[in-house]
Structure formats: C-alpha cells, structure tokens
Amino acid sequence: MLVKAGAKATGLLTEALLAEHRPVLFRYALLQLRDDELADDAVQETLLAAWQSASTFEGKAGLRTWLIGILKHKIADHWRRSGREIVTSDIGFTDTDESDSDEDDFFMSNGQWNGGPSAWNDPEAALRQQEFWGIYExxxxxxxPKMAQVFMLRELVGLEADEICRETGLSDANYWVIMHRARLRLRECLEMRWFNQSKRNKEKRHA
Amino acid sequence: MRSCRDITALVSQGLDRKLSLGERLAINLHIMMCSRCRSFQRQTRFIRKAARRYTEHLQSRSGKKT
Structure with a gap:
C-alpha cells in the first residue's frame, strides 16, 4: 500500500484522493503494458511517486492529468528497462490533421446514409458469447492506430473528452471527428462480422 | 431537416458531452422518422457498453490478480 496515512499532510492531496484514481490509472497502464501485474506495479509506483512529490502538485492541470503524466514516465521506464524501444507508450501526437475523409464512405454527398445500419438482433445476447469478444477485438x-488510441482512452480507460484533448493535443473539433469515425467504423465492422453473420448462422441452423 | 450525416455526428457527441436542448430536439425529431439513425443511436450505446465489458475481460484475462 501507500505510505502510511497521515505521514504527510499536504493539504491538497490525501491518500484517499489518490486512490480514487487508481482504477483509471490501472486501465491506462493495462492498455499500454498488456499485463495485469506490470500494470499494477506501474500504478503502485505512480501513486507512491505522487505521494512523495505531493508538494509539487499545483492543482492547475487537474489531479488525474498530473497522475497520468507520472504514470507515462513509469511506463516509459518499464520499456527502457526491458530494452524495448518506446514505440507504443507515447500517446500524444502532433499531426492532428487526419486527412482521410472516410466519413464519405458512410454517407452520400447529400448527407444520407450510404448503406447504413440495419437493426441488430438481440445485441445483449452477444455480450454473453465468447466468440463475440474475438470479433469485437x-x-x-x-x-x-491514432483513432484506436483516442477511442480506447475514452471508452476503455474512461477519460473525459477534455482530458483526452489535453493528453493528445487534439482540438475539440478533431476529437469529435475522430470519435465519430471510430464509432461509424466499429459499428459497421460489428454488423458485418457478427450481427449479419449470426443471422445467417441461425438461418442455417433452422434450415 | 438535418441530414443523417449531421444527426449521427450529434448522436456521437451526445455520448461525450451534454447536448443542448435544441440539439436533442433535432435528434429526436429525426430519429422518429429515420430508422437507420435510430439504429445508429442504439448501436453506439451498445458499443459503449461492449467497450466497458471488454475492459473487464481484458483485466481478468491477463492475470490472476486485479
């Protein structure tokens, strides 16, 4: 656990306040490290470091942003120690202009759907099926890659939109576009690979 | 009436920020008449749910302790 409570009274930070952010930090670390134990260690080190340098926290950027900053260093340390190039751990990206306008594939020039969603049969049931998760993945x-990162920071890690913009350097407008495209793509992929397929399978079974 | 392209963009934003009353009305009016956008709204909510569930899977899959 952390240093004994009460050992430091910093005014701004308490152990409980830090611990509140543990789940988000853990999910963030897990996405990067892909290993429960490594992620847990990185979070532990982060919280400890945060506690020890609590006096340097100014509260400007928000506690979670500050903690994620520390966590990134810990993750980078890990890659360095294991002799790997730091390729995946840097989430920030500068070239915000994703010039692919693939929304055009989803809509016609008049703004109407080009193809578009069909009704899904019992999506809840899919959540209970092992094979569905393979398809989802x-x-x-x-x-x-960039789109995946933004999507995962939002939906898997659970950061808020403004935190992600700060984290990645994206503008608001770019963020909305990227998230929307991610959802359009995921939706289409799930429909093609799962929901339309399972309809077909059922028909086969009943035939 | 706003196009499906615009409405779905709003639906998407609605998952990440609080929409204005006007925006919510525009969506509701549109999806009353447009089954595809109605499906889109339902399915993006589902995707959010699936993403959360996937994270739980990820946590329980890669190790013994969480």
Whole structure:
C-alpha cells in the first residue's frame, strides 16, 4: 500500500484522493503494458511517486492529468528497462490533421446514409458469447492506430473528452471527428462480422 | 431537416458531452422518422457498453490478480 496515512499532510492531496484514481490509472497502464501485474506495479509506483512529490502538485492541470503524466514516465521506464524501444507508450501526437475523409464512405454527398445500419438482433445476447469478444477485438484493432488510441482512452480507460484533448493535443473539433469515425467504423465492422453473420448462422441452423 | 450525416455526428457527441436542448430536439425529431439513425443511436450505446465489458475481460484475462 501507500505510505502510511497521515505521514504527510499536504493539504491538497490525501491518500484517499489518490486512490480514487487508481482504477483509471490501472486501465491506462493495462492498455499500454498488456499485463495485469506490470500494470499494477506501474500504478503502485505512480501513486507512491505522487505521494512523495505531493508538494509539487499545483492543482492547475487537474489531479488525474498530473497522475497520468507520472504514470507515462513509469511506463516509459518499464520499456527502457526491458530494452524495448518506446514505440507504443507515447500517446500524444502532433499531426492532428487526419486527412482521410472516410466519413464519405458512410454517407452520400447529400448527407444520407450510404448503406447504413440495419437493426441488430438481440445485441445483449452477444455480450454473453465468447466468440463475440474475438470479433469485437478484431474490429477495434482494425481502427487506424491514432483513432484506436483516442477511442480506447475514452471508452476503455474512461477519460473525459477534455482530458483526452489535453493528453493528445487534439482540438475539440478533431476529437469529435475522430470519435465519430471510430464509432461509424466499429459499428459497421460489428454488423458485418457478427450481427449479419449470426443471422445467417441461425438461418442455417433452422434450415 | 438535418441530414443523417449531421444527426449521427450529434448522436456521437451526445455520448461525450451534454447536448443542448435544441440539439436533442433535432435528434429526436429525426430519429422518429429515420430508422437507420435510430439504429445508429442504439448501436453506439451498445458499443459503449461492449467497450466497458471488454475492459473487464481484458483485466481478468491477463492475470490472476486485479
């Protein structure tokens, strides 16, 4: 656990306040490290470091942003120690202009759907099926890397939109566009690979 | 009436920020008449749910302790 409570009274930070952010930090670390134990260690080190340098926290950027900043360093340390190049751990990106206008594939020039969603049969049931998660993972991995990162920071880690913009340097407008495209793509992929397929399978079974 | 392209963009934003009353009305009016956008709204909510569930899977899959 952390240093004994009460050992430091910093005014701004308490152990409980830090611990509140543990789940988000853990999910963030897990996405990068892909290993429960490593992620847990990184979070532990982060909280400890935060506690020890609590006096340097100015409260400007928000506690969670500050903690994620520390966590990124811990993750980078890990890659360095394990002799790997730091390729995946840096989430920030500068070229915000994703010039692919793939929304055009989803809509016609008059703004109407080009194809578009069909009704899904019992999506809740899919959540209970092991095979569905393989498909979900494939669809998520099929997103362009930057888009996948933004999507995962939002939906898997659980950061708020403004935190993600700060984190990645994206403008508001770019953020909305990227998230929207991610959802359009995921939706289409799930429909093609799962919901339309399972309809077909059922028909086969009943035939 | 706003196009499906615009409405779905709003639906998407509605998952990440609080929409204005006008925006919510525009969506509701549109999806009353447009089954595809109605499906889109339902399915993006589902995707959010699936993403959360996936994270739980990820946590329980990669190790013994969480």
């Amino acid at each position: 494939t669809c998520q991995n099929n997103l362009p």
